[in-house]
Amino acid sequence: MTATTLKTVIGVMGPGKLDPASASDREILTSAYALGQEIAREGWVLLTGGRAAGVMEEASRGANEAGGIVLGILPDADTVNCSSFVSIAVPTAMGSARNNINILASHVVVxxxxxxxxxxxxxxAIKAGKNVIMLHPGDSAAAFFLELAAGQVKVAENVTSTVALIKSKLNLNG
Amino acid sequence: MTATTLKTVIGVMGPGKLDPASASDREILTSAYALGQEIAREGWVLLTGGRAAGVMEEASRGANEAGGIVLGILPDADTVNCSSFVSIAVPTAMGSARNNINILASHVVVxxxxxxxxxxxxxxAIKAGKNVIMLHPGDSAAAFFLELAAGQVKVAENVTSTVALIKSKLNLNG
Amino acid sequence: MTATTLKTVIGVMGPGKLDPASASDREILTSAYALGQEIAREGWVLLTGGRAAGVMEEASRGANEAGGIVLGILPDADTVNCSSFVSIAVPTAMGSARNNINILASHVVVxxxxxxxxxxxxxxAIKAGKNVIMLHPGDSAAAFFLELAAGQVKVAENVTSTVALIKSKLNLNG
Amino acid sequence: MTATTLKTVIGVMGPGKLDPASASDREILTSAYALGQEIAREGWVLLTGGRAAGVMEEASRGANEAGGIVLGILPDADTVNCSSFVSIAVPTAMGSARNNINILASHVVVxxxxxxxxxxxxxxAIKAGKNVIMLHPGDSAAAFFLELAAGQVKVAENVTSTVALIKSKLNLNG
Known part of the structure; x- marks a missing residue:
């Protein structure tokens, strides 16, 4: 009934194709799961790209198991490839053009x-004026995006500092 | 954790510009409010075009006051014109192209x-193979859409029969 | 170099699935071909939905054979199903959401x-404030769209009157 | 009438905001103009983001003055901010989501x-499997995108080598 009705939405974006046999990919998947859990525990809605793959799947699983709402913005026209941990599916049939919706619907992008x-x-996200927090970006991506928009981009050390950064950005926006 | 995680989404589409001084427009707005209430009571998510205007606003208000989740798929890049009864806002910055997302994300369209x-x-909705239930369409719209796709279109008498039709369509899809 | 660089674009929209065994469908296809020809002869760019099917294909063939430019705005991510009469293909990967682009890119919609x-x-098109000229709409569509927006919709008798109506609408806009 | 009807489209993407008082920005604008000219001379259609600003404007001016066709895929709903050197404007009303269309409609992306x-x-472009040729990317962007997709990304020294790279990529695709 008031502006407080609107839930805070945190987007978690990451690769769909990761290799569980790779230690660095496993670390990314583990972080995605933990991020999903923490986002749900904070009472935020988790937004992902919706598919049952990679970071989308693990973040969704984490949020779902912590009792949170998961909003999946799918590139597809239907929910055939939707993660089973998504609570509200938004099929867009727009392929990668839906990436811009992921950004616009997220209060903070991780x-x-x-x-x-x-x-x-x-x-x-940078183009849209959003804050971006990067976890496990790799050196060259971190260097590039920090140079592109130092004021909007932060590289986080771990999930805990990511959540702290989200909170500080939400306070700035709020 | 299973397919039952995914919530049922019912889209309610209608004009943003209606005149409360007109008896027929008031009837449409009253139905929109009641539809929102019934959808929330059934445990379904209400999807609207998200703006604080006309049918979108009244349906959202109804669902919100009945304790439901309201998903607003906005044509805008931000939430400036978002209804205060929306719980989860998805700004698309796509103008009327977002109408197709409204359809694809709805299990049944009203x-x-x-x-x-x-x-x-x-x-x-017809193009996408969805079922459409029409309340207060007017004679010429009813005649046109029934001729276009008799198998997918039903004209409802009132809110109660609309909800009954939604249930029958959900069972067909389920 | 001046505003006159910008070419006039006329969109021709119609079903992809038509039956050459049906006399009424053949009439539609014949009109589409003639429309394409006339649009090219006027020096206008023909815009269609791009696919090698139905009205899109026949209008494109007409314009191509008259030496015109055909702009095909495809719902697909690639040109696999593109009409061979299209000169410039714009794959959108957006499905039916691309219909709104067809409209916005057309000076007049047929x-x-x-x-x-x-x-x-x-x-x-009506929503976007465009003029719509309808050829072979059928009675119920004509009645509905004329009631919806009498000021923006004209029903044409034949291809010749369609072209005359396009010219009058271009002059109003110009 | 045959597949040869379809014109080759080369997309030139670059910042809209550049500062003519900066020597490095002037170099980018000069290259954009020369790229537009060369693309037109090769008989290719130039695709840009359509606006009368920065790289879009200069590439369009170059192609226009060399007699070429310029296809402008605009983020806007109309042509108010369209470059006067665009020959065919496609307003999308999709904001940055139109960036994906720019990519899909380009045979090679520069x-x-x-x-x-x-x-x-x-x-x-990388996501869509397209070849990307980068002119004046800066060191950190070059390092990042080459690491991301070495097989799809080339950094060009100048306009002449860019055109040579476009030709080699078109032959690979053809």
Whole structure:
């Protein structure tokens, strides 16, 4: 009934294709799960790209198991490839053009790992004036995005500092 | 954790510009409010176009006051014109192209009243193979859409029969 | 180098699925071909939905054979299903959400025949403030769209009167 | 009438905001103009983001003055901010989500200069499997995108080598 009705939405963006046999990919997946859990525990809605793959799946699983709401903005026209941990699915049938919606619907954007889709989301977030917190970006991505928009981009050390950064950015916006 | 995690989403589409001084427009707004209430009571998520205007506003208010979740898919890049009864806002910055997302994200589409935007949503729903239930469409819209897709379109008498039709369509899909 | 660089774009929208065995469908296809020809002869760019099917294909063929430029705004991510008569293809990967782009990129919108996609384009055109000229709409569509927006919709008798109506609308806009 | 009807489209993506008082920005604008000219001379259609600003404007001016066709895919709903050197305007009303269309409609993507929008287009191009040629990307962008997709990304020394790279990529695709 008031502006407080509107829930805070935190987007977690990351690669769909990760290799559980790789130690660095496992670290990304573990962080995604923990991020999902923490976001749910804070009472925020988790937004992901919705698919049952990689960072999307693990973040969604974490939030779901912590009792949170998971909003999945799918590139597809239907929910065939939707994560089973998504609570509200928004099929867009727009392919990667939906990446811009992921950004606009997130109060703060977190990237977890890095890939072409994730890079597009970081860039679109900067373009849209959003704050981006990067976890496990890799050195070259961190260097590039920090140079591109130092004021909007933070590289986080771990999940705990990511959550602290989200809170500080939400206070700035609030 | 299972497919039951995914919530049922019912889209209510209708004009943003209605005149409270007109008896027929007041009837549409009253139905929108009641539809929102019933959808929330059934445990479904209400999807609207998100703006604080007309059918979107009244349906959102109804669902909000009945304790439901309201998903607002906005044509805008931000939430400046978002209804205060929306719980989760998805700004798309896509203008009327977002109408197709409204359709794809709804398990069943209800139109309440009629206008150019509403007509585009009814047509896009038919194109996408969705079921459309029309409340207060007017004679010429009812005749046109029934002729276009008799198998997908039903004209409802009132809110109660609309909810009954939604249930029958959900069972068909389920 | 001046504003006159910008070419006039006329959109022709119509069903992709038509049956050459049906006399009324053949009439629609014949009109689409003639419309494409006339649009090219006037020096206008023809815009279609780009696919090698129905009204899109025949209008494109007409314009191509008359030496015109055909702009195909495809719902797909690639040109696999693109008409071979398209000169410039714009794959959007947006499905039916691309219908709104068809409308916005057209100075005047012509519908030829009627279907769910065509109806969505007529409605989106009205919503966007565009003029719509309808050829072979059928009685119920004509009645509905004329009631919806009498000032923006004209039903044309034939291709010749369609072209005359396009010219009068271009002069109003010009 | 055959597949040869379809014109080759080369996208040139770059910042809209550049400072003519900066020597490095002037170099980017000069390259954009020369790229537009060369693309037109090769008989290719130039695709840009359509606006009368920065790289979009200069590339369009170059192609226009060399007699070429310029396709402007605008983020806006109308042509108010369209470059006067655009021949065919496609207003999308989709904001930055139109960046994905820029990519899908280009046979080869050239970036000239670098910014958040340009970075999103490079990333979306990689995601879509397109070849990207980067002119004046800056060191950190070059390092990042080459690491992200070495097989799809080339950094060009100048306009002449950019055109040579475009030709080699078109032959690979053809």
């Amino acid at each position: 990237t977890c790992g890095m890939g072409a889709g994730t890079a597009s989301e970081a860039a679109l | 139109t309440c009243g009629m206008g150019a935007g509403t007509a585009s949503e009814a047509a896009l | 519908t030829c025949g009627m279907g769910a996609g065509t109806a969505s384009e007529a409605a989106l | 970036t000239c200069g670098m910014g958040a929008g340009t970075a999103s287009e490079a990333a979306l």
